[in-house]
Amino acid sequence: MVAYSKPQGFMSMLLTVFVLLQVTAAFSHNAHSHPAHRSPAAMDAHLQDTRSMLTARAGRVTTKGAPDGQYPRLEIRDLKKNADQWNLFLLAMERFQNKPKTDPMSYYQISGIHGRPFVQWDNAGLKHTGxxxxxxxxxFGSWHRPYLAVYEQAVYLNAQEVVASFPKNQQQRWQKALTGLRIPYYDWAAEPPRGEAAIPTSMRDQTVSVTKPQGKVTIRNPLYSYTWGASLPSEMGWGPSNGFATTLRRPVSNPTRSNNNAVNAIFGQARVGWRQRIFAIFSSKQPWGYASTAAYGVKTSRSNADSFESIHDDIHGTVGGTDGHMGYLDVAAFDPFFWLHHTNIDRLLSMYQLIVPNTYVVPGKVNRDMAQWNAGQTTDANTPLVPFTKDNRGGVYSSNDVKETRVFGYYYPETQSRNAKQVIQAVNKLYGMGERQMSKRDGEDAAPIYPGRPFQAGDYDTVLSVVGDKYAMPGSYQVHCFLGAQPANGTAPSHLPTGLVNGTAPTVKPTNGTAGNGTTGNGTGNYEYGFDSSYVGSHTFLGGSVAGSGNGTAPTLVEGCIPITAALQEKQANGELASLHPDHVEPYIKENLSYKIIGPNGQEFVPGDVANFHVQVKSCEVQPTTSDDELPEFKDYIELPRAHLPASTPWTYTPGPLDTTPDTPAETPEGYCVSQQTIRYVDPAGNFLYEEVTGM
Known part of the structure; x- marks a missing residue:
């Protein structure tokens, strides 16, 4: 039970004792040290401040996760195989989303921690609007761990309430389903089971059949969308699609609605690139702190261009499209897709911890004013991860506190044994190059895609590295990459930029079966590039609803990549390319590779008109392995300067005052003392798990 739900009488008594102790200490301090500094008015003000502070502290939510021991978080398709547990999860989600918006453990308030409505959560304080x-x-990676834990905690509490709503003679059945219930993840990169779509129908169906105390009923699917009600609350301040009061995915108009079928079809193609990216990051074995964040500054000491956060950004952009909620940082967490996606990111990061066990959060500077931090403040593994408290005294989790997921009562199938070998085997199986050939993209009218093949001796991995300002536009912008002829949608390639996209998108299948042309906004095109055979992939610069990085003036540079390797392997298989060696790849790319930059409302931007935007083709030699117990070795990536593209002119990175760099000295946050410490990890019941030494 969370702290704020304790009986009022007990809390009042406890508060009185605390206040008396504070007053006694204050009088004692005055009597011995500063007898003239405290007037009766000052003492009364101090008393009121103390009372307010203790009242707030006594009412804080303690983040614990699910309270019933250690259990795995499962992939959504695997959770669904347990019919009763799946039913209970859906009912818990329904109840969770219907909780009053004033409840700090409601879906509305927990989702609002991430961004809008830009108010403090659970009396945690608010230094800046954001x-x-x-x-x-x-x-980035460690903060989301307690965030997911408090979400999981809320789901579990709602599931308990659902169990209690059933007749007593049925509760044993549902109590059994409750045991070990954890939030699922959606693995958007792994090959889906044969015959199944890229995105499970359980996330795309508008309604779902469930068992309630009264029997079988049909309800609105809580994994399809979240609704604020008849209208968007005024405190939200803004929302996509002119304040549409239900979350949308790649929305189309007339009427405004999600186009989940288009999202699914594009995922069927984009998944190949995401799989390549994950495999390359695991094989790079770069330090966890570098692999976890997209911030450009932390990457200056390494040659790999990618990170888990960068991949994370592209999933957001692909789901949201040009005006869907997932495409805006400040409202993304309201879409139920967000939680399934972020649980998968947490899974990948926890797996990666076992690959590079002696690395973790690197020190860095806060790059913009936030709700809990000032721009320029140094953060490290000991910095409090506001707003998530770990005890009833108001203590806040740090990254070191949450390094082990079992602190919150969960693990993932691949981390069950806490063994790197288990992770490597899973990475090779799920994300290794090569899988069955797909003739159609999950049933949609799209061209076949080449899934890649295992690396061979002499192979190279080739990517299009993209660097840009995360908050350059009011919303997200995407870089779409093509190898071969660009789609004939009425626009010229970016090699010959023409400004706006004026073409109309091809007809796609909206989720409600009504035909639509996919256009949005002021008539500019929302072309679905993923349907074209020349399409290689995309990268998203995930921004907020307002351009600029808060109160900071410096750009927030981030980096990601678009894998080209599988597409090049196909060209080699077809006899168009002699090998994957840079000597052959570089001239081929120069003649055949192009890209587009598409911003909010489908507007196309000339590369030179996007400030701080840079691209570069990079390639690295790969040393393959024949063992499932080993990962291939990715050498250092080198630039291929002759594969000249717009915005590929060499440039020199000069760290700004707020950029994160690997050698940033760790400063102790104000009022926070750090020393070497031994952390003993225990489960919610207090049972010892393991220990490690951290600190300075």
Whole structure:
């Protein structure tokens, strides 16, 4: 039970004792040290401040996760195989989303921690107007761990309430389903089971059949969308699609609605690139702190261009499209897709911890004013991850506190044994190059895609590295990459930029079966590039609803990549390319590779008109392995300067005052003392798990 739900009488008594102790200490301090500094008015003000502080502290939510021991978080398709547990999860989600918006453990308030409505959560304080989520910062990966835990905690509490709503003679059945219930993840990169779509129908169906106390009923699918009600609350301040009061995915108009079928079809193609990216990151074995964040500054000492956060950004952009909620940082967490996606990111990061066990969060500077931090403040593995408290005294989790997921009562199938070998085997199986050939993209009218093949001796991995300002536009912008002829949608390639996209998108299948042309906004095109055979992939610069990085003036540079390797392997298989060696790849790319930059409302931008935007083709030699117990070795990536593209002119990175760099000295946050410490990890019941030494 969370702290704020304790009986009022007990809390009042406890508060009185605390206040008396504070007053006694204050009088004692005055009597011995500063007898003239405290007037009766000052003492009364101090008393009121103390009372307010203790009242707030006594009411804080303690983040614990699910309270019933250690159990795995499962992939959504695997959770669904347990019919009763799946039913209970859906009912818990329904109840969770219907909780009053004033409840700090409601879906509305927990989702609002991430960004809008830009208010403090659970009396945690608010230094600046903005959300708490530290995107493109050194604690991006670790901050989301307690965030997911408090979400899981809320789901579990709602599931308990659902169990109690059933007749007593049925509760044993549902109590059994409750045991070990954890939030699922959606693995968007792994090959889906044969005959199944890229995105499970359980996330795309508008309604779902469930068992309630009264029997079988049909309800609105809580994994399809979240609705604020008849209208968007005024405190939200803004929302996509002119404040549409239900979350949308790649929305189309007339009427405004999600186009989940288009999202699914594009995922069927984009998944190949995401799989390549994950495999390359695991094989790079770069330090966890570098692999976890997209911030450009932390990458200056390494040659790999990618990170888990960068891949994360592209999933957001692909789901949201040009005006869907997932495409805006400040409202993304309201879409149920967000939680399934972020649980998968947490899974990948926890797996990666076992690959590079002696690395973790690197020190860095906060790159913009946030709800809990000031721009320029140094953060590290000991910095409090506001707003998530770990005890009833108001203590806040640090990254070191949450390094082990079992602190919150969960693990993942691949981390069950806490063994690197188990992770490597899973990475090779799920994300290794090569899988069955797909003739159609999950049933949609799209061209076949080449899934890649295992690396061979002499192979190289080739990517299009993209660097840009995360908050350059009011919303997200995407780089779409093509190898071969660009789609004939009425626009010229970016090699010959023409400004706006004026073409109309091809007809796609909206989720409600009504035909639509996919256009949005002021008539500019929302062309679905993923349907074209020349399409290689995309990268998203995930921004907020307002351009600029808060109160900071410096750009927030981030880096990601678009894998080209599988597409080149196909060209080699077809006899168009002699090998994957740079000597052959570089001239081929120069003649055949192009890209487009598509911003909010489908507007195309000339590369030179996007400030701080750079691209570069990079390639690295790969040393393959024949063992499932080993990962291939990726050498250093080198630039291929002759594969000249717009915005590929060499440039020199000069770290700005707020950029994160690997050698940033760790400063102790104000009022926070750090020393070497031994952390003993225990489960919620207090049972010892393991220990490690951290600190300075």
């Amino acid at each position: 959300g708490y989520c530290p995107h493109s910062q050194n604690v």
